[in-house]
Amino acid sequence: MTVPIAIIDAFTSEPFRGNPAAVCLLEQEAQDEWMQNVAAEMNLSDTAFLLRQADGSYSLRWFTPQTEVDLCGHATLASAHYLWESGHLGDLQHQVSFHTRSGLLTAEKLDNGGVQLNFPAEPVEPIVAPEELIQALGLIPRYVGRNRMDYVVEVDSEETVRTLKPDYSLLGQVEARGVIITSRADGSHADSRFDFVSRAFFPAVGIKEDPVTGSAHCALAPYWQRRLRKNTLQAYQASPRGGSLQLQVEGNRVLMTGYAVTVLKGFLEV
Template identity: 55%
Template sequence: MEQTIIQVDAFTDEPFRGNPAAVCVLSEPRDAQWMQQVAAEMNLSETAFLLRQGEGFQLSWFTPAVEVELCGHATLASAHVLWQEGYLAPDAEARFSTLSGILTARRNAEWIELNFPADPPQPTTPPAALLDALGVPATAVEMGKFDYIVEVENEQQVRGLTPNLALLQEIPVRGIIVTSRANPDTGYDFVSRFFGPRVGINEDPVTGSAHCALAPYWSQRLQRSTLIGYQASRRGGLVRVQLQGDRVILGGQAVTVLKGILIE
């Protein structure tokens, strides 16, 4: 049996930047063990599996190690593939049934806009290992549904981080988001990095779902509902966010870099 698999760089308009995700549009259901094996073989931060379901698609996301409840960049990549490969008309809405409920995507010129649940974080007392692992002082620490948010003083500290990943792996959360206000005149409002060694991702290049928490976090501090975030990983990527009540609109671009056949 052959299965088409497409690799897409998400949250970028340039190949080899942003966050790569593999996308499989399935013709029949496959079990979780097979999907996990494929994700491990692809060895990307996420592999997405789509199965047509009525007017929409069932969507599952797997890291090389585990299935996850929410993933932004692989959803962006999935929507891109559905339009590019002709599964959906260019002006049709992409509708996904997921572990995080119904998610949708729309095209807006060269951008794709995802409608995701907002995840307003709350102040918390961090475990000592968290700040020890990061090696920088925090100006604030909050906790969302999946991740810690650690604010530091400036963009230089975010970019210069070399965390102790072994220590971070001991912290029982999906990931750790480190963030700060952006330097003046950069064209974006805040910067971030995302570390998830506990789920098999030492550093994620661009994490759409993290912006479900970053959007309300920075919206409150900057007193604006529409913001631009830059994830300052080695590959880097831009995420436009708009807070709309209990939802976040995540805007990004995507480009296909590879199309192949998985042979079983």
């Protein structure tokens, strides 16, 4: 028996940029251990597992090489891209629904080839930074907040975001899924159309630095909406691969739009 699998670069229109995710389309329920083993074998930040439901929606689960996670944007974008590209969704179906550990998520195919994800906002609340976080970053932050998953740390400049070299050993001791570093964009490196830049680190779940993190922007979008007083935002994640997102805050939801490119298709032997 074989199971189709693809590697798709998300939040980019160019191959070998953005964030690669593996997408695995199941024909029946799979054991958690098997899915975790596949994710470890793929050794990407996330592997998505899709299973079609009777009503045409899909269950969707995400695994890092070490553990299952509650929310993942780039692997959801990759999943939607895969379903449309491979013909599992008809040409007239412009929206697909996913049942996940974070509730019902939807993806809409846009006329320009992009995909718009509808995700829950995950705003942060200000918090006193733990000492290991400050030591791991080696800087004095402007702001530190926390939501149910991550810390968000605002620093003084785009240059600081881009050049930061955290202590991953200490960062992995911080009790959170990850740490997101951000600042207002100043146009010194990226296109001047961007409102803010970020980087995201997740050593606690086996990912030192994630290339482009959709779920991080569920926190970043409402944060910068308040700071900049804008509901529509352009974001750039300044990892070595880099990637961009168009964001819109609508109440307790974040709409994030991006592109994706398939770079590999194959089959798993089961």
